[in-house]
Structure formats: C-alpha cells, structure tokens
Amino acid sequence: MDQETLNYVMKNFKYLVGAYTIIWVFIGGYAINLGLRLKKLEKRMEEDSIE
Amino acid sequence: MKSRLSLIIDVLAVISIPVALYFAFIFAPVEAKMGIIQKIFYFHVASAWVGFFALFITFIASIVFLRTKSRCADDLAASSAEIGLLFCTIVILTGPLWAKPTWGVWWEWDPRLTTTLILWFIYAGYLFLRKFIDEPEKRGVYSAVLGIVGFFDVPIVFFSIRWWRTVHPNVVQSGGGGLHHDMLTALFVALGAFTLIYISLMNKRVRLYRLEREILEK
Numbered sequence: 001m002d003q004e005t006l007n008y009v010m011k012n013f014k015y016l017v018g019a020y021t022i023i024w025v026f027i028g029g030y031a032i033n034l035g036l037r038l039k040k041l042e043k044r045m046e047e048d049s050i051e
Numbered sequence: 052m053k054s055r056l057s058l059i060i061d062v063l064a065v066i067s068i069p070v071a072l073y074f075a076f077i078f079a080p081v082e083a084k085m086g087i088i089q090k091i092f093y094f095h096v097a098s099a100w101v102g103f104f105a106l107f108i109t110f111i112a113s114i115v116f117l118r119t120k121s122r123c124a125d126d127l128a129a130s131s132a133e134i135g136l137l138f139c140t141i142v143i144l145t146g147p148l149w150a151k152p153t154w155g156v157w158w159e160w161d162p163r164l165t166t167t168l169i170l171w172f173i174y175a176g177y178l179f180l181r182k183f184i185d186e187p188e189k190r191g192v193y194s195a196v197l198g199i200v201g202f203f204d205v206p207i208v209f210f211s212i213r214w215w216r217t218v219h220p221n222v223v224q225s226g227g228g229g230l231h232h233d234m235l236t237a238l239f240v241a242l243g244a245f246t247l248i249y250i251s252l253m254n255k256r257v258r259l260y261r262l263e264r265e266i267l268e269k
Contacts, residue, residue: 009087019148031252
C-alpha cells in the first residue's frame with residue numbers, strides 16, 4: 001500500500017469509527033437505560049406486594 | 052415461559068451483533084471505489100429498515116387502538132415509535148458520516164435525506180405529544196392519529212429515489228442494485244440482527260409501559 005492510499009484509508013477511517021461509535025453507543029445506551037428502569041420498577045412492585 | 056422466550060430473544064440479539072460485524076467487516080469484500088467507508092452501509096440501511104418497520108408497527112397498533120381502545124395497542128404503538136426514533140436518529144447521523152468522504156458534503160437537501168428528516172420529526176412529534184397530554188384516553192387517540200398519518204411518509208421516503216432526481220444510491224431494486232452477492236449477504240445478516248435487537252427492545256419497552264401504568268393505577 002503506497003503512502004497516498006494509506007492516507008486516504010486513514011482519512012476515511014475516522015468517519016467509519018464515528019459511525020460505528022454512534023450506532024453502538026445509541027443502541028447500547030438505550031438498552032442499558034431500559035434495563036435499569038425495568039429493574040427499578042420490578043423491584044418497586046416486589047416491595048409493594050410484600051407490604 | 053414468557054420470560055424464557057424473552058431471554059432467548061435477548062441472547063439471540065446479543066449473538067447477532069458480532070455475527071453481523073463479522074459479515075460486514077470480514078465476509079463482505081471492500082468496495083472498489085469507496086473503500087472501507089462503505090462498511091457504514093450495512094448498519095445504516097439496517098437502521099433505516101428498523102425505523103420504517105417500527106413506524107409500520109405504530110401504524111397498525113394505532114389503528115387497533117382507535118377501534119378497540121386497547122391499552123396494550125397504545126403501549127405497543129408508543130414503544131415502537133420510541134425505538135423507531137432511536138433507529139431513525141442513527142440513520143440521520145450515520146448518513147452524513149458516509150456522505151462527507153463520498154459526496155464531499157455532510158448534508159444535501161436531496162429528496163431521500165429531506166423526507167427521512169421529516170420522518171424523524173414525525174417520530175419526535177409523536178413522542179412530544181404523548182409527553183404533554185396527561186389524560187390517557189386523549190393521549191392515546193391524538194397520538195394514534197399522528198401515528199397513522201405519519202406513516203404515510205414511509206412510502207414517500209422509500210420511493211423518493213425513484214420519483215425524483217437524487218444523489219442517494221438505490222440498492223433496494225431487482226438484482227440488488229449492482230451489489231456483490233457477498234455484500235448482499237452481509238446486508239441481510241445486518242437486517243436480521245437489527246430486527247432481533249428491535250424485538251428485544253420492544254419486549255422491554257412494552258413491559259416498562261405496563262409496569263408504569265400498574266404503579267400509577269395503584
């Protein structure tokens with residue numbers, strides 16, 4: 001791979017990393033948020049039923 | 052039984068992620084002109100598919116709600132719209148990251164891009180509407196109407212590249228739009244993975260709506 005090709009690949013690499021970061025941070029963040037909220041509510045329901 | 056099925060869906064969704072990444076990065080060849088940046092394509096298109104599918108579910112659930120006033124249908128419509136907005140946001144953000152190195156600009160007021168942005172605003176408007184109406188019955192009816200009317204943007208987004216002159220590539224056509232068959236395979240694997248993720252997220256979101264309602268009604 002010559003220098004020019006390498007520069008082209010590296011220049012585009014940041015866009016690829018950016019896109020994949022957005023995809024997985026958004027999906028992962030949303031899934032974690034849902035999981036935590038669900039766990040919290042399930043715990044609350046459990047406590048309410050014991051009382 | 053129900054929780055076991057939901058666990059199976061969650062596990063399948065998690066496993067599908069590395070599989071889809073393998074197909075996108077190792078199985079599919081590097082595109083000759085665009086090079087490595089074309090790898091955005093697989094998940095960009097998969098996100099768009101889930102965004103469309105989610106609004107379709109909102110559309111169907113909204114019709115069911117208006118006919119039956121079923122709270123379950125309302126939960127389904129709202130959950131699908133929220134997840135649809137997530138995937139639509141991914142499409143809107145990854146598109147410019149692919150456009151910049153290939154077209155030389157971040158954004159073009161092209162029919163496909165503009166109608167997708169409108170779709171994003173419809174999703175966002177739907178969720179805002181739900182947030183600002185307290186009465187459940189009224190909230191359900193108003194948002195169902197928006198969910199039905201808003202769905203009509205989906206075929207416009209899909210056919211925009213056939214109806215108008217556009218710079219956006221068209222890969223969904225007979226023969227795969229000139230795509231190499233390995234790239235087409237990788238695309239279908241990504242579509243499958245994102246559909247599984249959608250089902251898994253939907254299952255959780257609907258359950259959350261139900262629990263929130265049960266707590267409010269106590």
